[in-house]
Amino acid sequence: MTLTSKLDGKNKRDKEFREILLSVEPDREDYYTLSNNTPFSNEYTSIVPNVLSNPRDSSLVGIAFDYLARFRIAQFIKAEEVIRGLSATSGFKKLRFPDEHENAELFYSRWGGKVLEFIKDDSMPISQLFEIAVHFAKLEQIARARINKGDINIEYLLFEPAQIEVINDLNNLMVVFEETFMIPEIINKKSKVVFNPNFGVGSLLVSGADADIFIDGTLYDFKTSKEKNLQKKDNLQMIGYYLLNELAIATLSDDIGFDYVHLDIKKIAFYKGRFGEIEYYDVNKHLPYKDVKPKLTEIAEHFKEKQGSLHLAWRADLDAAKRYLEEIRNGKI
Template structure:
């Protein structure tokens, strides 16, 4: 159960996140417009013919945005740790065709590396690459149908329409994210930031990108209205990172787990079809309230450790008992005296 699934399906977990989650009125918009309002203007209409296309375009846009940020910052890490690779592995297990990685994924990865390294133009070809990577990511996140056809799956239906939509979205991204200076060649960027043991405890939680200390989550929805699920997701990322830092403060060393020692307080939804930024600064959250949320999260994980006992498989030099002790010590921690 991933972070988003846990927020959706687990009431106790959702209520913990809700303690610090901002409401509509707490956000600011970088353009000065009222956040989540009809003051927004559609810059790219959402008129894709099939419902599944929206999901595919959203994932492909995430890829293209990070690749473009990689170009600006001259950072080829933008092409690493893609969820598409997990989708590729799942496809191999399903089909028992273990040549697929070399035949299908490696050329995609090479194209991305060349695009970033050589600062290539944003052509239809690289957009098709992003759509194929998105298809694999989509496969990783979905249930496999009984009558599964590998060749049909690998085909991108209506690619001309999807590429046209992506082109328009990237024109707006170039103007609002690059030309307006949200990211520049000196920016400090973390792609797909994860949160160590915190991510492991919820079976996966990785955000889109952190640029200069601000966590950005890309949305290609055509709906400008406030959605509490988005706010809870951003709050979940922040709280999981605070929980990770609390464990680090206990001097428990993270052997073998892939995570970023990161610190951020600002989060921002980038609404790609409107070119709008809806932002919140967790620095304004009461410290006692935040501390209480971290303790509540530790209590939750103390009684709901999930796959913590299997952590040794992910990090062979790591003792799960160390983490259990750390979580328990936070769970029984007293609140800051008044």
């Protein structure tokens, strides 16, 4: 059970959690765009139409684009840590190859080494990573799926080349990304960037929650959908990330041993790759902390008995975390 699956859940507890988020769901009218176009509207121009012949490739492209976007940002700010903790690694581990196996060398040394080479070399074009990103995307899909090893197609995952239309789609998306996201209004060489941020205690309570990227106070979600509208699930997911991060801060997750980097989230945003549009929601303006505090109390109460994967954080001070959660339940924040 993860944040995403809780939002999709039909049981009583999941519906109760969803209600907590619905009570602070951002209003569509409170979003604004960098282009000054009306958010989620027909004022958007479809720069990269989805012309993929296989609908299943849309998901593959979306995940591969996430990798490419993060790798390009990492190249720009020289951040080698981008390759740590990739979901693709979890997928590869599902294949259960020993460390000395040639396929392990392919994944860790050749593919991982190529990404590091790209980050260090400003002259290397992102196109050098297209095939690797597609393989990473396939492995991430395996990481998310409930599938037996015997049902896994190794040839497809590690060796089958990407369809040319997938590569062309990624190329077009990255051209637009370079023009509309890699700009001074969004990022500079000294920007604070956190790749795949998680939310400490908050992430573990929902048994998994990590976002795409955090840059200078804004939490971004990359989208390659052809849809212009604001999707309720996406809206709830992003405000859910925000509240889970506030819970991480309230439980001092960065001080008591959790895998958490402190994030001061001021805005949440969607980057729409096919339109080159960014939709921002100013959380500080529309959701003051006096309204956040009772929601943290509700979340802590919701997870009082069933605490997700919190017990798996063996390196962290779980007693302290539980004590902080009890204080939050009692309104002592």
